[in-house]
Amino acid sequence: MKEISLDKFEFSPFNKIAKDWMLVSAGTPESCSTLTASWGGVGVLWGKNVVFSFIRPQRHTLKFIDQEDYFSITFLKDGYRDALNYCGSHSGGENQKIIEAGLHLAEFKEAPIFKEASLTFICKKLYRQPLEPKYLLDQSLDERWYPNKDYHNMFVGEIVHVFSND
Secondary structure, three states: OEEEOHHHOOOOHHHHHHHHOEEEEEEOOOOEEEEEEOOEEEEEEOOEEEEEEEEOOOOOHHHHHHHOOEEEEEEEOOOOHHHHHHHHHOOOOOOOHHHHOOOOEEEEOOOEEEOOEEEEEEEEEEEEEEOOHHHOOOHHHHHHHOOOOOOOEEEEEEEEEEEEOO
16 A cells, blocks of 8 residues: 555546445444445545545444544455445444455554555544435435435545555
């Protein structure tokens, strides 16, 4: 893993997030958790390069993100779709999800980094907001995505480090 500048690489958020998926992770070297996400975004807010991450309240990883000042967004190398599926369908509270998914923690820079990563953003939390149904302008979104009324929490994180393994 080498640290790179945000200005030094090409990145298609539509392909990387929606099609390739990502891991959202937080914790300490002794205890951390991760989940698979296919929703999110990157951009500029408050003069900072940021990511937007959305996490449902029942996800075990949420407590780790709430407890820590930093979280990581990881895009895995090709060939790890099974690991992403596993991390998206199993709770870290019920097992050792990272190990059982066949992933390995590498170095730790404020948040978890995986050996299998092709690209990792280390993000400092700037903002947390629960999504509220009264602000959905298109009510079909509520019906389609929230039948259990388990509205996501939105996090905005400043990208403070970018690591590439390519």
